[in-house]
Amino acid sequence: MPNPALLVIVRHAESARNQVKKDSVYFADDAARRVLRGQPDHKIELTDDGHQQAEQTGHAVRERFGVFDHVYTSGYTRTIQTTEGILAAYPKEERDRMPVDMNIFIRERDSGYAYDMTEDEATAAFPWLAEYWQTFGGFMARPPGGESLADVVSRIQQFLDMLDRDRAGKRILVVTHGQAIRCFRFALEQWDYQQAEKWPPGQAPANCGVTVYEAVRDRLELAEYNTVHWTVGSSEDGVSS
Template sequence: MDLVSPSLLVLIRHAESARNQAKKGSVYFADDAARQVVRGVPDHLIELTPDGRKQATQTGHGIRERFGTFDYVYTSGYARTEQTAEDILSAYGSDERQQMKVKADLFIRERDPGFAYDMTTAEAEAAFPWLNEYWQTFGGFMARPPGGESLADVTGRVHTFLSDLFRERAGQKVMIVTHAGTLRCFRFLLEGWSYSQAHKWPDGQSPANCGVTTYRSAGAGQPLELVDYNQVYWTVGSATDGI
């Protein structure tokens, strides 16, 4: 991107959510019993688990010690990212919190999962018997879940978000609390990934709940460079894949 970047960009995946816990890293629910706790709750209203709240609080202490205050904190506006940001910021004193502006932006929401959102594996396979072959053909970046978005679609709106961010937050320190799929789109754009790199997370590289990814600029007019990926500052609960 040609615009001047923020001086520091810290991307954080939300803490463990109720759907993370119920799905245990699977694409769909294992059975009806697994989905009962969250069945019928729309994605933007899914909240954190008690362990997730602890993960975020512990992460806040690590972030405050490492980075100090930020100029802006962005969330996707989903309950789980807003709660994560709230708990992270609880590590800061009231005077510090007043210095940081918090803003929700729908461009960094998670990928729309489509019609199979509340389905079990058996239900999804019965409703969409062609889906596995389609997914194998097009891959995890280009393929769209039925009624939903591909990660390539999400990348388009993340690009719009970053363009605005570079224009409005040049030289500032920015924290973004978002989602696993959206993080892959950020990395695709910020690091110039190829389609093959974005196809799927390498084994063991899926972002942890509250995993912290850091980019810094060496100075005015210099691009953001990846410093580290998926740093974890908490010791409670369990890292889980998915949205």
């Protein structure tokens, strides 16, 4: 079998940045930004609700899928904490059978220089950005100093190639980010550029949303998308990381 037998992808639970920014690309104002200003993306932690989301998701994941052969996180604090919450549902002897590795290829999209900006600041700093974005679209356009989604697909594909080479026939759990999940879908489901421009209404991945791919003949096929198993909190944005 040239693919993993099962690939379960979970978006991280609610992070402090999700809580503050909601579904906005930028901070609403300086007061909102002040809570997190200066914290790099890879160090953003989960909220209290986020920890509970991860733990509740873990019970459902164990009941549905059992033990995985390998678990991957992006290495960001929020994916590590989400993974710890999920794996807390497993007895120690089962956890010990599931190696957990960080893989930099499944990190979140780099949002560039506007990471800590308000919308007014971004407009003043990059007055050409709206027209550029409209011209090239949300898949090809790069935020200043950051990555396009097309860039992210390139490294997601490298991760998938590694799974095909090293984890064929295995059961894999991946804990990653909202924008990365769009790129997984582009690569695995052979989306065209138009499909990848933006999430259809109601399709943005929820915090701890569970997406499942199963091996069918010579490829992984989508079996389930964005199932939520938690009942605490309300963050479901797929724009902020």
